[in-house]
Amino acid sequence: MNRSAIIPRGAVFLVDDDVSVQRGVAALLRAADYETTVFKSGDEFLAKLSELDRQNAVVLVDVCMPGIQGLELQERLNADGVRLPVIVMTAHGDIPMAVRAMRNGAVDFLQKPFTVDEVTGALDRALSMQTPPSRQIESSANGDLHARYESLTPRENEVFRQIVQGDTNKEIARLFDISPRTIEVHRQRIMTKMKADSLADLVRMAVALDVGDSQA
Amino acid sequence: MDKISFSDIGEHVVDEIIDTVETPIALLGGDGVILRFNRACEMLTGFSQSEALGRKVWDFLIIEEEIEAVRQVFAMTCAKDLPTHYTNYWKTKSGKRRLLSWSNKTLRDDSGAVAAVLATALDITELRSAESDLTESQAFLRSIVDASPVAVVTINDRAQILSFSRQAETTFGYRETHVLGKNVKILMPEPDRARHDDYIDRFLETGEKRIIGRARRVKAMRSTGEVFPALLHVTEFTDGERVFVGFVEDLSEKEETERRLSDTQFQLQHAGRVGAMGEIATSIAHELNQPLTAAASLAGAVSLTLKKAQCDRCDDAIILLDDVVSEIKRASEIIHQMREFVRKRKTTKSLHDVNKIVEDAAALAIIGADADGVEVKWDLSEDVGKVSLDRIQIQQVVTNLIRNAIDAMHEAPQRILTISTRKRAREIEVSIADTGPGLNKDLKKTLFEPFVSSKKEGIGVGLSISKTIIDAHQGEIDAADLESGGCVFTFNLPAGNDESVGDNP
Known part of the structure; x- marks a missing residue:
């Protein structure tokens, strides 16, 4: 890698109220060559939004903060017509919250704590979108998505719904009274059939398909 | 001094005597007709002798339900010539009943025909009434004992059952008639069953009260062989012979209720502890996850920096840093599981x-x-x-x-x-x-x-x-x-x- 001519991979607006998280995540992002700006709250970010260069940028926001929270921040951006991809950070295992965020238009979610690959992967995907996926793009892709979804067996469908609610294999196994190993097999087949790379991918699809709503 | 007969003094003397004694005396003909009705009879019945003479005794003095019986007894008295004792009611002129205990004597003429029946009476109305009061009070006592929710069993000093209350029948499953006279040890399981006779002997010998006068938890046995917990209270009194009264309260239902309540209490306390742990875990999970995130990110930052530095043994350090991150993720997962253990606790509905x-x-x-x-x-x-x-x-x-x-x-x-x-x-x-x-x-x-x-x-x-x-x-x-x-x-x-x-x- 050429060290002298660093071309930033993109700009990241990091919004988190925890000082140590700010410091740690910002260090990681900078080491990974993202131009990183830190905001200690959603309010601060929104206040400074107009001054920011939003080209090739992504917002990385904690879902749970005092004041304006991650979900609200996103709604505010949507309402203001600000087209910035948003990635929410949730506590480990808080998939229901992630699902809600993605329903609100987040492009991805990250479970804290995360590895370098997890965070850079999510950021790069978001940056490559340029702008958040428009309704149009989504609907053109939807036909295919529905076809893939239809190809799931009834049991795979049930497991899919549990996975996107954040249940572990063990929990799903207990729920359906089958072995966790069988659930893992189902999970792999679901990922393959749905052409999903990650849990986040799968959740995104569930949101687009409007299934597995944990609020039901 | 020579004994002289009353009749020696004069016929009328006998009549005087008959009217002077306080014993009702009547002289009846063989057909039951009243021939003589002394003063005591008049006092007793309210009828004068002149009202009574010539009437058959069962036509006006005998209560209806006894007429038949009296006539039969009278006929037997005449036929067998025996002094007969008999108890029956007479009704008085005012309609009251008197209970009379009779001694009858048949008098015959020279030809052997019945001349008359001499009937002398003892008025036992008051005496019998006192007896029946006693019987009634015993019945009253019995009904109280039977109404008691506690089983009451009385025994004598040979451990024989003298009475067995209704609740005792219910509690033990025996009928009173089956257990009367039996040894009370049939109501106990071993080892008391084998030892009970000794218990009584020891008490009778030494007077040492081990159970009398205090309530004690014991094991009792039903007719089915079921052993159940009971509270036993024994008192003692003397009624001609020594009597021990045992009050036995069946505790099985009470203990069952207590056990159920304490089970529920235990379950609630357990659920409370698990719940509290879960809530604490939830909070800790959030608080702890932040520094873990910072640590993992810092390790990631170091790893990326080392990659760029391309120093000797940097790759080794990078591998170690990857391990650091995966350990941090593991810690985060453990906290998460602790929280989910309660939050996703299966509710058994x-x-x-x-x-x-x-x-x-x-x-x-x-x-x-x-x-x-x-x-x-x-x-x-x-x-x-x-x-x-x-x-x-x-x-x-x-x-x-x-x-x-x-x-x-x-x-x-x-x-x-x-x-x-x-x-x-x-x-x-x-x-x-x-x-x-x-x-x-x-x-x-x-x-x-x-x-x-x-x-x-x-x-x-x-x-x-x-x-x-x-x-x-x-x-x-x-x-x-x-x-x-x-x-x-x-x-x-x-x-x-x-x-x-x-x-x-």
Whole structure:
């Protein structure tokens, strides 16, 4: 890698109220060559939004903060017509919250704590979108998505719904009274059939398909 | 001095004597006609001799139900020529009955024909009445003994059963007629059964009271061989012979109830501990996850920096840093699992009578709390019926709310706890109201969050757990101040019959 001519991979607006998280995540992002700006709250970010260069940028926001929270921040951006991809950070295992965020238009979610690959992967995907996926793009892709979804067996469908609610294999196994190993097999087949790379991918699809709503 | 006959003095002397004695004396003909009716008879019956003479005795003096019997006895007396003793009633002129004990003597003429029957009577009306009073009082005593909810068994000093009350029949499963005279040890299991005779002998010998006069828990045995716990109280008295009275209270039902209640209490306490741990874990999970995230990110930053540095052995360090990150992720997962263990705890739902659940939980909450001077008002609606719920968890919520309410009223001048249930359109509502100071204004918004408490000694997880539980039941819980002072906590549960397994959202 050429060290002298660093071309930033993109700009990241990091919004988190925890000082140590700010410091740690910002260090990681900078080491990974993202131009990183830190905001200690959603309010601060929104206040400074107009001054920011939003080209090739992504917002990385904690879902749970005092004041304006991650979900609200996103709604505010949507309402203001600000087209910035948003990635929410949730506590480990808080998939229901992630699902809600993605329903609100987040492009991805990250479970804290995360590895370098997890965070850079999510950021790069978001940056490559340029702008958040428009309704149009989504609907053109939807036909295919529905076809893939239809190809799931009834049991795979049930497991899919549990996975996107954040249940572990063990929990799903207990729920359906089958072995966790069988659930893992189902999970792999679901990922393959749905052409999903990650849990986040799968959740995104569930949101687009409007299934597995944990609020039901 | 030579004995002289009354008739030597004169015929009339006999008549005088007959009228002087206080014994009723009548002389009857062989056909029952009254020939002589002495003064005592007149006094007894109210009839004068002139009214009585010439009438048959059973035509006016014998009570109706005894006429037949009297005639037969009279006929036998005449035929066999025997002094006969007989007891029957005479009715007086005014209609009263007198019970008379008769000694009769048949008098015959020279030809052997019955000349007359001499009947002398003893009026035993009062005597018999005293006897029957005694019998009645015994019956009265017996009915009291039979009405006793405790089995009463009396025995003599040879351990033979003298009486066996109705409750004893129920408790032990024997009929009194089957056990009378039997050794009382048949009501005991071993080892008492084998030793009981010795117990009695020792007492009779030494007078040392081991059981008499004090209640003692013992094992007793029913006719079926079932051994059951009982409370035995023995007293002793002498009625001609020595009598021991045993009062036996069957404790099996009582102990069963106590056991059930203490089981529920244990389950509730256990659920409470698990719930508290879960709430603490939830909070720790959030607080701890932040520094873990920072640490993992820092390690990632170091790893990336080393990659760029391309130094000797940097790759080794990078591998170690990857391990650091995966250990940090593992720590985060452990905390997460701890939290999920409770949050996703399987709720075991089945249909339960809501009022019963509330009553049981309230009983436990009130027992466990310092509830002196708290007046409990019940307002349970009968149409709430059954709802699918996890009994232990919902009882945990109810006890939490009631204990909070009682605690809140500690210094209140008026202490009224109102527990009510209602059926709404689609849900069942349970509310617990108190007359305490009302909700703490500072805590109002965060009431159901963990580690929020207005109590000095509270760790503030009770309401947070309650909310977690009610959420898992797809219900709602809320609190409000009351205009009359105090506050009310209300939760509702869907009224459907859904018995599916519920997980937290």
